[in-house]
Amino acid sequence: MMDKPVIVIGGGVAGIQASLDLADRGLKVHLVEKSPSIGGVMAQLDKTFPTMDCSICILAPKMIECFRHPNITIHTLSQVKEVTGKEGNFDVKVLKEPRSVDESKCTGCGLCSEKCPTKVSDDWQKGLSERKAIYILFPQAVPLIANIDREHCLYFQKGICQVCSKVCPAGAIDYEQQPEEISLNVSSIIVATGFQELNPSELGEYGYGRYKDVITSMEFERLVCASGPTGGHLNRPSDGKHADRIAFVQCVGSRTHKKGYPYCSSVCCMYATKEAVLIKEHDPGSEVTIFYIDLKVFGQGFQQFVDRAKQHWGVEYVRGKPGEIRRNPLTKDLAIWYEDTMTGNVYEKEMDLVVLCTTMIARPGNRELAGVLGLKLDEWGFFKSKDPVRSPIETDVPGVFVCGCCHGPRDIPESVAEASATAACAAEVSRRCAS
Amino acid sequence: MSEEPRIGVFVCHCGINIGGYVDVPDVVEYATGLPDVAYAEPNLYMCSSDGLQKIQEAIKKYELNRVVVASCTPRTHEPLFQSACEEAGLNKYVFEMANIRDQCSWVHMHEPEKATQKAKSLVRMAVAKARLLVPEEEPEIDIRPTGLVIGGGVSGLTSALSLADQGFKVHLVEKEDRLGGTLLKLDTLFSSNVKASEVINPLIKRVKASTDVTVHLDSRVADVKGFIGSFDVGIETRGEPETLSVGTIIVATGADYLSPEGLYGYGQVDNVVTQMELEQLFKEGGRLDGVKTLVMIQCAGSRNEERPYCSRVCCTEAIKNAIKLVKENPKRDVYILYRDLQTYGIEFSMMEYDAKKSGVKLVMYDKERLPEVTGEERGPMVRVYSPLLDEELTIETDMVVLSAPIIPNEDNEALSKHLKVPLNSDRFFMEAHVKLRPLDFATDGIYVCGTAHSPKEVAESVSQARGAASRAGIPMAKGRLKTAAITSVVDEAKCSGCGTCIELCVYNAITKNERGLAQVTSAVCKGCGVCGASCPERAITMRHFTNEELEAQGLAALKEA
């Protein structure tokens, strides 16, 4: 008797790893991803700490492996809407939103995007540049197939244009595509839906949203990435001038009982160090300062990475969370207003660019998915494990497992290890239910 | 293949990606004129089902025995074209790709003429290699469905149980006379304060009861032979040797903890203990009744020159113990002297607030001015300067608890040599890739989990242990592993036995045979070519990248179009 497939919800690095582990051992996997491409947040990063690997370079081969693997079926623009049954025998209904492009015909040539007249703010590039109404999410997207954003497409909104279908050499545009419901019967479910970053507009003291040169760390990743909107040049958003003095503010929206969350987001001290080193690599003459509360260097190689950042690269670390980012209304220059807690003195330091290291928060979609799967959420909206010590990746529902940031902030190696662990759990279920 | 090469060249437009900048028809015409090219044709999308069909038709019609596709990147499309060739009856290794997109049209968009010239050069080079290509076989190896887990602590037990639940047999080798590892020495675990015994005992029970897991106590690994699928591991159980024949190996040997002799009065001043010793005192119960004041010192022996790493768990461990002490007796004064509080993530941050609410005093110190502990009549006295207070505190205390780091097991060196896997600069086991292969070693078939890899807490170890079991389960579930044909071959006639290749191979794929000469285990060889490049006698050649093929490509590159 053939083993039933497993469903993996979420196509970030954790979902990809879980899918590959299962597929490699002979189990069939349905990888369900909400956006038009798998890859998740890791595909948007420039480099990863502490190895300074190019993020998409190490992720893309795994993405392609998923795509080509005979045992993995990728469902993009898809979400799990209904689940009934139990471990070994779940009936899952997946709703697939229409791409408006025939997946079997599109070759990803990009001509449609080129000719499309409608520009939309590009979320994937964190709003730093624009995309078209018909677009491919990013150059290494898997699948490399265009999709139409119906809310901004002139044809769907006003019944005009249709340029894309006129220029598509493969005749792949299909305006008539409807949402599709797919019914699957699986033995277990792996949740790997990842996280979201906090929007710091609410934290008025930092001026995010008012001051263009105050950006979030994800925006910074896109800014400094060679495939980003400025081709990797650290040009400040306000006037395009090169940023020479950069500040990183840690714990924005975390470790606080005021606006934000009380927990520690785990990875920000390290990614700030990574981003600081990135800047220094590009331009050793730049002044980079990281403002922190406690430096989280608990992982393997982390302390050594920070030591190198300090001693070799000259990144400055100030123990003192800035009270305010101030902007001179005439010159538009930014200044950081902070106390160096080691000396007790208050300083005002001019900056060209301020990067806010915002906290990882739970995705709002978790609520709906928890309802569908019968899972509990903690008070911050993250999925709850069955037992935080003994069963960190199992949930209260047998046959449903969680891995990666969907159950709390953690870094890539942890997410990947957990993903493999959920694959083991799913394999155990398979064997248990087959016999 | 001694027949004459009949090469087919297929040049792709790739929509406008290539065709918009490179004159594809011109390249096709050029290719047709190259010696040994029997046929050349363009296509809009070579990778489309239509394009693949055309290749297959051409192979049959023109009796092609080598195929060159000039298109995008082999990274994404080589397997696709190889499959197409196989379906048409050719061996996949007579296929060669020329990347005229990423390496040509995409980077020379503003110079179409030069791009076309370069495309022609790339095609000429691919053809030069294709001429010399020969079919290769991909040997299959059997994978024994038995796993070896080295280490019977919480990680090892978890791995073993997962493997058994996946349907494999497991040998569990433990050097002590009982299972359980470090958890036997702990009282409670964070973050839920569950008793360590409640976590470890059920695992021990299940393993003992399992008919699929064979436990070897008082047992150590003596030597390891073989490769993935067929490891022969020699163990010694109370001096008695035995060989275990397994398919995969999981290293779950855990770690040690530092006894910081001489540090902060440890071993010299009374009532200066480590967190591990405090756990023991908790377990015994009643031993701390007289303790009213207690000072914990973090980073005692870590984050310094000698041991630069952070031991990850000590801050939360200290907080857990501090909360316990204060909840037991709210009149207690408990201080934690720290440098950076490593209470990461959700649960540990919440514990930090709990500690503060319970009245635990967190005092920050700087590594430039360490605390001092002296032995006084009443008990130890601690002097600490806190930059945040700009004050030196003098604390007369009943007990000082040092949060000393987790350190690598002293057996790591020996085991790493047996398994031929590396240790990192901190002397813990080093994984294949920090980010994307955290549980694998570079050597196929061997995996690592738990504190053997680096300090971590129980939940993290458990996740890693199950993850390692998943990784180990993959080859065992498949039963057979097809190994790539791109491996190195040693010409014994030329080999001088110098051993350079053996030292350089990170996959441990080369060994010395009975004649003292290098021998490649194809099953483990990854085809990286380092051996071939470094052999002083030029005795090693790479299949599908032979010296002749590479030289032919090089010469072809230098020719004029």
Next chain:
Amino acid sequence: MRYALYLGCTIQSEQFGYEASVRETLPRLGIELEDMEGVSCCGFPALSSVSKVGWHYLSARNLAIAEDMGLAVLPLCNGCHLSFIETKHFLEKDPELKNIINMNLEKEGLNYRGDIRIVHLLEALHDEVGTQKISEKVVKPLEGIKLASHPGCHAIRPSDLQKVDDAENPQKLDDLIRALGAETFDYPEKIDCCGSQLAVTSGRVTLRIAGEKLQAVKSYGFDGLVTTCPFCFKMYDGRQRAIKGALKDASLDLPVFYYTQLLGLALGSDPKSLGLQMNQSPVGDLVERILEG
């Protein structure tokens, strides 16, 4: 809209311009103000620093009077507003304290229920009247005039109790300034404290704190500073001469207004009815400029 108008001590004893301008302008926007009988000091900041019970008693007493009137209370002073908000909050959390206070209020025939609605002037003007309605009534727009917004600490902090405006990025006073046709923009020192709470203990420090802010405001090209608190106003306006002396900055001449004074000018009121003759900072030229249009 009807409110019980609570003036507090400082306005009644010396800040006549504030009271005058409020009585002159608010009715023109449709707000009816009813005076409160028998009210006392709110207890903040002097009594609150020595007796918690005494402080909350005084504030609760005033709130009880407003409750009896069946109206929401409109305290004009930032400090009184904070005092009322805190009292309401603490008495909600501490029923025992509320009991003790009510036992004493009973002697006067008063009872504090705790359902009083406390409205800050900024809330009344910005949220309840609205900037649209205000700009519609403006007859003398303050065109070309740049005014610095100074909401003052006790209008916006502490942020978990005060919901008048965002504590880190307050914009309501700015919106109200713009409603008059004037220009305003953010400046770094906007939510910096005026320092008046320190005046009793560290006089020189407060002069420096206040003075540096005025200098900064002037350096950005503002024509004047606007506030809604008598303490802030007293510091920036009443003590401007002392500030100039302390900073040795003879040219620091910055006009300082209560918002309602400018509101009055924009609505076409007579400057005398707005108490502008009592402003000690040099407002004359700017008032003339506004009147000339």
